[in-house]
Amino acid sequence: MPRGEKQLNKIQHLGAALESGALAQVRRIINSDLQPADVAHILESSPPKERKLLWGLIEDENEGEVxxxxxxxxxxxxxxxxxxxxxxxxxxxxxxxxxxDLLQNLPNTVTREVLTTMDSQDRARVEAVLSYPEDSAGGLMNTDTVTVRPDITLEVVLRYLRRHRSLPDMTDNLLLVNRRDEFIGLLPINKILVTDGDATVREVMNTDVITIPADMEDSDVAQLFERHDLVSAPVVDALNGKLLGRITIDDVVDVIREDADHSLMSMAGLDEDEDTFAPAFKTSRRRAVWLGINLLTAFLASAVIGLFQGTIDQVVALAVLMPIVASMGGVAGSQTLTLVIRGHAIGHIDSKNVGWLLNREFLVGLSNGILWALVIAIVTYLWFMDLKISIIIGAAIIINLVVAAFAGALLPVLLKRMNIDPALAGSVVLTTVTDVVGFFAFLGLAAGFYL
Amino acid sequence: MPRGEKQLNKIQHLGAALESGALAQVRRIINSDLQPADVAHILESSPPKERKLLWGLIEDENEGEVxxxxxxxxxxxxxxxxxxxxxxxxxxxxxxxxxxDLLQNLPNTVTREVLTTMDSQDRARVEAVLSYPEDSAGGLMNTDTVTVRPDITLEVVLRYLRRHRSLPDMTDNLLLVNRRDEFIGLLPINKILVTDGDATVREVMNTDVITIPADMEDSDVAQLFERHDLVSAPVVDALNGKLLGRITIDDVVDVIREDADHSLMSMAGLDEDEDTFAPAFKTSRRRAVWLGINLLTAFLASAVIGLFQGTIDQVVALAVLMPIVASMGGVAGSQTLTLVIRGHAIGHIDSKNVGWLLNREFLVGLSNGILWALVIAIVTYLWFMDLKISIIIGAAIIINLVVAAFAGALLPVLLKRMNIDPALAGSVVLTTVTDVVGFFAFLGLAAGFYL
Incomplete structure (x- = not known):
């Protein structure tokens, strides 16, 4: 039976054992049959009660891996x-x-206590990683590098490796350093396999290598890995060129997933790490904040409508039609906003091409504005048989779609300059703009026409 | 100078050369100095005119890589x-x-013509991959596997490899097959390096291996790679266990990126592959479709308001306040929807736990509904000094937030059953629900109270 199916079977067994309350069996499955990553996935997919039960059954030595x-x-x-x-x-x-990574989730005092329980070599390694921000290359790197000198032969390398009898996971290269521990190149382990043993490392080493400065942001690291199809890359001290460690693709994949989740979840005011099965109380409290922020912007839109109560009192059709203007602006704006946020995230948009983009979005907003203004004006005329209101709504649609295009394209840039995360704040601010402009344009024009 | 900086410098040189019109220099930079992946990134980040110019300067033998x-x-x-x-x-x-991958973007007739130009071995390989759907493991795999038999010694393996002098990229394992080409296990190449040469492959091989059936969906493949930190994995025929090829992490990273982009971009009605710098005309046409769909739902909401024109005519404050009810419902619903879509995408939500989730979302909707109903009712009272309208809006908020929670949690499941992509259709349908329910609850209650 292929491994994938075996795993699936075990997970189903676990479900059955849990339901029937056969805890001894559950304990055996989660500690021996399943891999830690699978157990973690099951925990993530369980409501709080089962989660606590399962965690209690995991044996101490497996807890770390899970x-x-x-x-x-x-x-x-x-x-x-x-x-x-x-x-x-x-x-x-x-x-x-x-x-x-784990220690970063604990209070500092606890972290220090845990560190004192480690032997000095392990502690030094962990402290080296902890000294860098969590979202930098340094915080992402591991210090388990296997280094060799360039002046020995491959046969010697092979003998050295056979004496050590193990290599860290995801070792696709040995790292080459000089006497001062400065990084000088890579020895791909595939090269060791396909080259005769009497060649020296220097003869087969690779010096045209992507090195990562320890202070590089983790999403930039991810872009380098994606673009150059890397499995691992050396991390160096940007000042003195000394080798500090290496970053492996498994950790980079986590960064890619987190960054992507961040864009998606932030747009709804959620955290990228949001626990799908958090208890109701915790979830309510968090979401309440986002609803509160949205309420402020909704009141702002209402205040704009409030300015034109007299006009609405005169022409009640305005109240019927006004959500259309706001909604079309919101949708058009969010298309631009999403495109621009994604473009920034994957590094497509910079100061050189943003002008072209703004211009394109203006043209798109204008042409779609004109198209849908016509459609909406015609439908409005057929509905209310009032030419004036048809012209007014058409004009308001054009205004709002053009403004939405500008807002969607410029907001990410402006918010970034103010050090506000565009993925998080962008959609709220955008909706505020398109609501306010939409209602103001539509009702304001109406007030002018009907006075 | 570290490689990363060197690349950056070259890209800046390219920008300068392009601006000054030094095309010979541009040609040299994109064909010799930069890697194909960097050139591709520059093309993606360029408006159409520069894009055409740059593409024209890429030499024929580099075109494929780019x-x-x-x-x-x-x-x-x-x-x-x-x-x-x-x-x-x-x-x-x-x-x-x-x-x-490339051929899949061409018309079938052209694909066939291109295939006839290849030598028979290459053609057979490409046709093997083409015979599987693009978004399946088979469509993702490569056929460049290095296979060995389990009964030879590592020394023999090493001699065999040294005769061939090269290994495919991302080879972290040799694949073991029996006489009938059935997959039986892996020989990690690290094992070859750290084990004495007279051990047999059978002694060190790894048989507890994740194998991927050729018909597995690519996003499931990505989940396996993410969860088990794989660099490559063998693809087998699910029926007869024969080895077909292998999948490598670089292609899986692309799948992860595409899936994530799909969730984000679909929510705004955009394609995950959307070209940031597509010309205005192309962009307008595409977005127009999404705006048109949204317009239908907006008219539906307007129609609901239209039912209550008489009531609004009586109490114009209703027109001022009604966007608040719709907007709060929309925001609450989109939070649930985003969480649930993400939960489905990463495999956290299944039929066993969806009931718990629905219950939790109901509680969250209800408690946030009550909280914000109170706040809104108080603000409304202070604004309009009308107790009736305050109670009405409070009740409408509670109703809409509870409905939004149900809609957000159930829509992805329902849409999936109807074979509609929840990431694409979810937000439109959700907004329709929260607009219609919001306006209906608020204005309907008002009509009842004021009659």
Missing amino acids: LQHLSDELQTWLLNQMSVQEVANAMTDLDADDVA | LQHLSDELQTWLLNQMSVQEVANAMTDLDADDVA
Whole structure:
């Protein structure tokens, strides 16, 4: 039976065992049959009660591996229920970068206590990673590099490796350093396999290599990995060129997933790490904030309508039609906004081409404005048999779609300059603009015409 | 100078050379100094005019590598301007899976013509990949596997490899097959390096391996790679267990990026492959469709308001306040919808836990409904000094937030059952629901109270 099916079967067994309350069987499945990543996935997919039950059944020595595969939110929740000694035990077999990741979810005092329980080499490794921001190359790197000198032969390298009997996961290159620990190149391990043993490392090494400065942002690291199809890359100190560690694709994939989740979830005011199965109380509290912010902008839109109560009182059809103007503006604006936010995220948009983009969006807004203004004006005329109101709504649609295009294209740039995350604030601000402009244009024009 | 900086410098040089019209210099930079992936990135980031100019300067033998790194939309656009012979030349040095990817963007007749220009081995490889759907494991795999038999020693393997002198990119395992070409296990190449040469492959091979059936969906493949930190995985025929090829992480990263982009872009009615710098005309036409769909739902909402013209005529404050009810429902619903769509995409939500989720969302909707109903009722009272209208809007908010929670949680499931993409249709249908229910609840209650 292929491995994938076997796993699936075990997960179904687990479900059955859980339902029938056969806890001994559940314990065996989650500790021996399933891999830690699968157990983590099951925890993520379980409501709070089952989650607690399952976590209690995981044996101490497996806790670290499972924790490592959980989202930040769940890590924090579980770690904060553990004693310092339990946390320290759980981290025994993890890589330095994974330990650092976990510790970043704990209060500083606890982190310091956990560090004191480690042996000095492990502690030094973890502290090296912790000294960099979590979202930088340094925070993403691991220090488990296998380094060799360029002046030995491949045969010597092979003998050295056979004496050590293991290589860290995802080792596709050995890293070459000089006497001062400065990075000088890579020795792809495939090269060791296909080259005769009496060649020297220098003869086959690769020096045209992408090195990553420790202070590079993690999303830029992800772009380098994506663009150049890397499995691992060396991290160096930008000042002195010393080799600090290496970043591997598995951690980069997590960055890519997080960045993508961030864009998607932020647009709805959610955290990228949002726990799908968080308890109702916790979820309500968080979402309330976003609803509150939205309420402010909704009141602003209402205030604009309030200015024109007299006009609406005169022509009640205005009240019937006004949501159309706001909604079309909102949709058009959010298309531009989404495109521009994605373009920034994957590095397509910069100061050189943003002018062209703005111009294009203006043309798109104008042409779609004119097209839909005509359609809406005709439908309005057929509905209310009032030429004046048809012309007014058409004009308001054109105005709002053009403004929406500008707002959608410029907001991300402006918000970024103000150090506000465009993915988070963009859609609220945009809707405010398109609502206010839409209602103001439509009702304002009407007030002018009907006075 | 580190490689990253060097690349950046070259890209800046390119910008300067382009501006000053030094085309010979531009040609040198894009053909020799920059890597194909960087050139592809520059093309993606350029408006149409510069894009055409740059593409014209790329030498024929580099076209394939550059094409391979472009988005589907750009690939299609460029390929359709090339002759069959040019396409065939461009594909000479590409892997079978990349050739298949490119060919999928061409009309069938052209694909067949290009295939006839290839030698029979290459053609067979490409046809093997083309015989699977583009979004399946088979369409993602490459056929460049290095296979060995389990009964030889590592020394023999090493000698065999040294005779061949090269291994395909991202080879972290040799694949083991029996006489009938059935997959039986992996030999990690790291094992070859750290184990003594007289051990047999069978002694060190790994048989507890994740194998991927050729008909698995690409997003499921991506989940396996993410969860188990794979660099490559063997693809087998689900029926007879024969080894067909392997999938590598670089192609999986593209799938992850595409899936994530799909969720984000679909919510605004955009294609995940949307070209940031598509010409205005093309962009307008595409977005017009989405605006048209939205217009239908906006008219539906207007029709609901139209039912209550008489009531609004009596109490004009209703017109001022009604966008608040619709907007709060829309925001609350889109939070639930986004969470649920993400939860489905990463496999957290299934039939077992969806009931718990629905219940939680109901509680969240109800509690946030009550909270904000109170706030809105108070503000409304202070604004209009009308107790009746305050109670009415409060009740409408509670109704709409509860309905929004249900709609947000259930829509993805319902749409999926109808084979409609929830990421694409979800937000339109949701807004329709929250607009219609919001206006109906608010104005309907008002009509009842004021009659």
